Amino acid sequence: MMTFTLWDILRNLLLAARWTVVLSLVSFVGGGLLGMALLYLRIGKARAGRIFVQGYVELFQGTPLLMQLFLAFFGLGLFGIDVPAWLAAGLALILWTAAFLVEIWRGCVESVACGQWEASASLGMGYVQQMRYVILPQAVRVAVPPTVGFSVQVVKGTALTSIIGFVELSKAGTVVTNATFEPFTVYGLVALIYFALCWPLSKSSQILERKLNVAHRDH
Amino acid sequence: MSLIAITEVKKRFGDVEVLKGINLDVERGEVVAIIGKSGSGKSTLLRCVNGLEMIDDGSIMVAGAQLINDDLHLKALRLKVGMIFQQFNLFPHLSAGRNVMLSQMVVKKTPAREAEAMARRMLERVGLGHKFDAYPDQLSGGQQQRVAIARALSMQPMALLCDEITSALDPELVNEVLAVVKELAADGMTLMMVTHEMRFAREVCDRVVFMHQGRVHEIGPPEEVFGNPRTPELRQFLGAQLVV
Ligand SMILES: Nc1ncnc2c1ncn2[C@@H]1O[C@H](COP(=O)(O)OP(=O)(O)OP(=O)(O)O)[C@@H](O)[C@H]1O
Ligand SMILES: [Mg+2]
Numbered sequence: 001m002m003t004f005t006l007w008d009i010l011r012n013l014l015l016a017a018r019w020t021v022v023l024s025l026v027s028f029v030g031g032g033l034l035g036m037a038l039l040y041l042r043i044g045k046a047r048a049g050r051i052f053v054q055g056y057v058e059l060f061q062g063t064p065l066l067m068q069l070f071l072a073f074f075g076l077g078l079f080g081i082d083v084p085a086w087l088a089a090g091l092a093l094i095l096w097t098a099a100f101l102v103e104i105w106r107g108c109v110e111s112v113a114c115g116q117w118e119a120s121a122s123l124g125m126g127y128v129q130q131m132r133y134v135i136l137p138q139a140v141r142v143a144v145p146p147t148v149g150f151s152v153q154v155v156k157g158t159a160l161t162s163i164i165g166f167v168e169l170s171k172a173g174t175v176v177t178n179a180t181f182e183p184f185t186v187y188g189l190v191a192l193i194y195f196a197l198c199w200p201l202s203k204s205s206q207i208l209e210r211k212l213n214v215a216h217r218d219h
Numbered sequence: 220m221s222l223i224a225i226t227e228v229k230k231r232f233g234d235v236e237v238l239k240g241i242n243l244d245v246e247r248g249e250v251v252a253i254i255g256k257s258g259s260g261k262s263t264l265l266r267c268v269n270g271l272e273m274i275d276d277g278s279i280m281v282a283g284a285q286l287i288n289d290d291l292h293l294k295a296l297r298l299k300v301g302m303i304f305q306q307f308n309l310f311p312h313l314s315a316g317r318n319v320m321l322s323q324m325v326v327k328k329t330p331a332r333e334a335e336a337m338a339r340r341m342l343e344r345v346g347l348g349h350k351f352d353a354y355p356d357q358l359s360g361g362q363q364q365r366v367a368i369a370r371a372l373s374m375q376p377m378a379l380l381c382d383e384i385t386s387a388l389d390p391e392l393v394n395e396v397l398a399v400v401k402e403l404a405a406d407g408m409t410l411m412m413v414t415h416e417m418r419f420a421r422e423v424c425d426r427v428v429f430m431h432q433g434r435v436h437e438i439g440p441p442e443e444v445f446g447n448p449r450t451p452e453l454r455q456f457l458g459a460q461l462v463v
Contacts, residue, residue: 119308119367122269123322123374124297126290133325137312 004180010189016172017193023158023168024197026090028151031097038102043109045127053102060099066160068092073164089161097154104150108143109135145209152198152205159194169193220283222247222378222409223268223300228277230263237263239433240277245378250410252420252441255430256456261413264430265380268411269302282377294326301371302380305387307363309355315342315366316351319373327374334373341369345399361392365399378409385416417460421445429453 038056041049060068073088112135120130162171173190177183221244230238237260245251253261266272268279270286270293279286281299286292309318319338323329329337342348345365355363364384371379381400385393397419404410404423414420420427420441427444429437431452437444448454 113308115304115306115308116310118271118302119304119310120322121271121293122297122302123370124294124326125322126294129325133321134310138310141312 004176004182006185009176009180009182009186012176013169013172013186013189013193016167017169017197019166019168020155020158020170020194021197023086023089023093023161023166024151024155027093027097027158028154030090030094031101031154032147034094034098035101035105038098039105039109042102042106043131057099057103060096061103065092065096065157066163068096069160069164085161085164085166088164089158089166093154093157093161096157097150100150100153101147104146105139105143108139108146111142112138141212144212145205148201148208149205152201155197155201156194221245221280222249222282223411224278224280225264225268226278226280228264228267228279229275230260230267230272231275237433238267238274241433241435243428243435243438245409245411247377248407248409249426250404250424251412251426251428252424253411253413253428253430254415254417254420254456255428255436259430260433261430262382265302265382265411265413269300269380270296271302298326298374299377300380301374301376301378303364303367303371303382303384305383307355307360307367307387309363309366309370311355314352314354315347315358315369318355318366319370322370323373337373338369341373342366344372344402345369346395359392360388361395364388364396368396368399368403372403378411379403381410381412381414383413383415385414415460417445417457429456431456 038053042053044050069088069092072092073083073085076083076088116134116138117130120134125134158168159170161168162174165171167175169190173186177186180186223243223245225241225243225245228238228241229236241260241264243251253264255261263272267274268281268286270288273288274286281296284292284295284299286296309315310321313321316335316338319341320331320334323334323337324331339348339351342351345368347362347365347369350358350362350366355366358366367384368379384400385396388396393416397416400410400412401419401423412424422441424441426438427441428435429444429448429452431450437448437450437453444453445457448457
C-alpha cells in the first residue's frame with residue numbers, strides 16, 4: 001500500500017482549492033452583475049419588472065441550493081443538453097448569488113431616508129438623477145459590509161457542487177480520503193483551508209462596517 | 220395675477236379627508252405664515268403646492284401654469300417653487316458647496332464653474348461662505364438649515380415653501396435661521412411658511428393663515444389674526460401658544 005505524507009495530502013487539497021476560489025469568484029462577480037440588473041428592475045417604476053424579480057428571489061431563496069444544482073445539472077440533461085459539471089455549478093451559483101445580493105441591495109436603497117427623495121425631487125431632479133446622484137451613492141456605502149459578508153456564503157456554497165462531480169476542495173477531500181483512509185486529517189485540512197478563505201472576508205466585513213459607521217462620508 | 224393660486228383644493232389619505240377645499244392666493248413678494256394645530260393639514264398643503272402630494276380635487280396654479288401630475292410639468296413647477304424641510308435633508312455624502320451645486324448641474328445643466336460661483340454666492344448670502352467644503356455632519360443644525368436654504372435659492376425659484384424649518388433646531392440656533400428668512404422676505408422673495416414662531420410671524424409676515432381641520436379657518440394681516448381673533452378655535456389655539 002502506498003503511503004501519503006501530510007504534504008502530499010495538503011498539496012492535492014490546495015490544488016483543488018484553486019477551483020473553489022475560481023468558482024467563488026465567478027459566482028460572486030457573475031451574481032453581482034446579474035444582481036445589479038435585477039436591482040434595476042426591482043426598484044424601477046415598471047410593475048412587471050418588480051413582480052418578476054420578487055418571484056425570482058422567492059424561487060431561489062425558497063429552495064435549497066443543492067436542488068438548484070441538481071436541476072441545472074440533471075434537468076438540462078433531460079432536454080438532451082449535455083451540461084458539464086463546471087457549467088452547471090457556475091450557472092446555479094450565479095443565479096443563487098444574484099437572488100441574495102438583489103435583496104441585500106434593495107434593503108440598502110430603501111434604507112436611504114425618504115427625505116432624500118423629497119429634497120432631491122423638490123430641486124427638480126427626475127427619478128434617474130435622484131438615483132444616480134443622491135440615493136445610490138448613499139446606498140453603496142451601506143451595502144459594502146453585508147455584500148462582503150455574503151461572499152462568505154458563496155465560498156461555502158461552492159462546497160455543494162462536489163455532489164454533481166465538480167472537483168473543488170470538498171470533492172478533492174473525498175477523493176484523497178478514499179486513497180489515504182485518513183478522513184480526520186484530510187477533512188481537518190479541508191476545513192482549515194475553507195477557514196483561511198472565509199475568515200479574512202468576514203473579518204473585513206466587520207472592519208468595513210465599523211469604518212463606514214464612523215466616517216459617514218468620503219473626504 | 221397671484222403667483223400661487225390655490226382653489227378648492229381637496230386631499231384625502233385613504234378615508235381621511237385632510238384638506239377639505241382650500242382657497243388661498245399668494246401674491247408675488249408676499250410672505251404668508253400658516254399656523255394651526257398639529258394635524259390640521261399645514262404640511263400637506265405645502266407638499267401639494269410642491270407636487271410632493273397629488274391633490275384629489277381643485278386646482279393649484281403657479282405663475283399662471285396649472286399643476287399637472289407628470290414628470291415634465293412637475294419639474295417645471297419645482298424650478299419655480301423651492302422647498303425647505305424641517306429635517307434639512309442635506310445630501311450627507313456631499314460637502315455643503317456640492318449640495319448647492321448638484322441640482323444646478325444635473326437639472327439646469329449649469330457648467331461646474333458657474334454652479335460653483337453661484338454656490339459660493341448663495342452660501343455667502345446665508346452667512347456660510349467659509350463652510351463650502353464642510354460636510355453636513357460637521358455643521359450645526361442651524362448651519363445645515365442655512366445650507367438647505369442656499370441650495371433652494373441656487374435654483375432661483377420664484378417662491379419658497381418652508382415647513383417648520385426651525386422646529387428641529389436647538390432654541391439658540393433658531394434665530395440665525397430666522398434672520399436669513401427675514402432677509403429673504405426683505406429682498407422680496409415670496410414665502411409660504413408653516414411656523415410655530417408666532418413672534419416671527421407677527422413681525423415678518425404680510426398675512427397669517429390659521430388652518431383648522433383641513434380648512435382655512437381665519438386669514439388676515441398679523442395684527443388682526445393675533446390681535447383680534449374672531450373664532451373661538453383661533454382664540455383657543457393662540458391661548459395655548461406660550462409666547463405671542
Ligand atoms: N402620507 C400620509 N398618509 C396618511 N395620512 C397622512 C399622511 N400625511 C399626513 N397624513 C395625515 O394628514 C393629517 C394632516 O397632516 P399634516 O402633516 O398636514 O398636519 P400638520 O398640520 O402639518 O401637523 P404638524 O403640525 O404636526 O406638522 C394628519 O392627520 C396626518 O396623520
Ligand atoms: Mg407638519
